[in-house]
Amino acid sequence: MRHSVTIAVILLATVLNCVAEKETVQHLAARAEAARPEDRPGLYIEIAERQLKAVAELFGAGKDDEALVAVKDVVTYSEKAHDAAIDAHNRLKTTEIAFRKMAAKLRDIKRTLSFEDQAPVQAAADRLEALRTDLLSKMFGKGK
Secondary structure, rough: HHHHHHHHHHHHHHHHHHHHHHOHHHHHHHHHHHHOOHHHHHHHHHHHHHHHHHHHHHHHHHHHHHHHHHHHHHHHHHHHHHHHOOOOOHHHHHHHHHHHHHHHHHHHHHOOOOHHHHHHHHHHHHHHHHHHHHHHHHOOOOOO
């Protein structure tokens, strides 16, 4: 009896985990818009990171046009995370760290692409670095 309860609990946890992972980007975006201001940066970062993962997968599958749309989404949601972090004066450091990691990942992806596809990916990485620099200046600048 004890083993069947344990197996049932493990199955339930697995199913719930799968459902949570399948939450769409659109659903997350709607959740972020309705969330409290201090929760928005984390949600926007999660969306940007999911889109970044999609960028790598789409370029790997040869779907360059879809990948470039996902690159734009990474920048869009990163900008929203930046603005939300500054507005809420919350999660500045974690947002900055996420930007650094995402920019590095974009640069890694850029190195695997054809010359024609490199420019938009590099521009996205540069934009994330600019957002990151702005957050650093907000955290450590004179006008804190």
